[in-house]
Amino acid sequence: MYIGKVIGTVVSTIKISHLDGRKLLLVDQLDLEGNETGTYDIAVDVVQAGPGDTVLVIDEGNGARQILKLDPGAIRAVIVGIVDQVALGR
């Protein structure tokens, strides 16, 4: 799992059935200081996130299939939380 920032929306009409009715968002992975890294994912959103939100992303197929209740399911990246606070210790 990683912390990312929603930086956009993706629209697709012709898609496989696993993606029917699902919202796709463009997420950029953040580093420990909260800066964008340029590593991205197109993720399915299940927590009503929107552009600008700091989010928690799972990028693993089995977890994604469980959350979305799909078997088989060709989805890896899912936004599973909206992050309020990150605190780092040293």
Place this chain on the structure above:
Amino acid sequence: MKFARVHGTVVATQKYEGLEGVKFLVVQPLDEDLRPVGRPQIAADATAQAGPGELVLVVGSREAAQAMPVVFVPVDLAITGIIDEVEVERGPRRTQPTAVWHVPPAEDED
């Protein structure tokens, strides 16, 4: 799950069982600004409707095979959607942090 651009088609007559009727396309993986990144790859088209020039959504690894009609097939990259529109946020919503981020100041090493 990433962006890719379809560049061409691949024809294979002899294929592993379960891949009959599956269309293979040459795709160029893209970064978030839709610029090419890395070398072209061959993807199985799970939508069966993608064609050269189109911007598509691809999924890799084991999930790629799960997109196919026969799930247990040797496929590690699949096209799961044809993308109509990408809207990228470039305003203050993107630059302003929405989460409180506590980073302790760097300590001088003695």
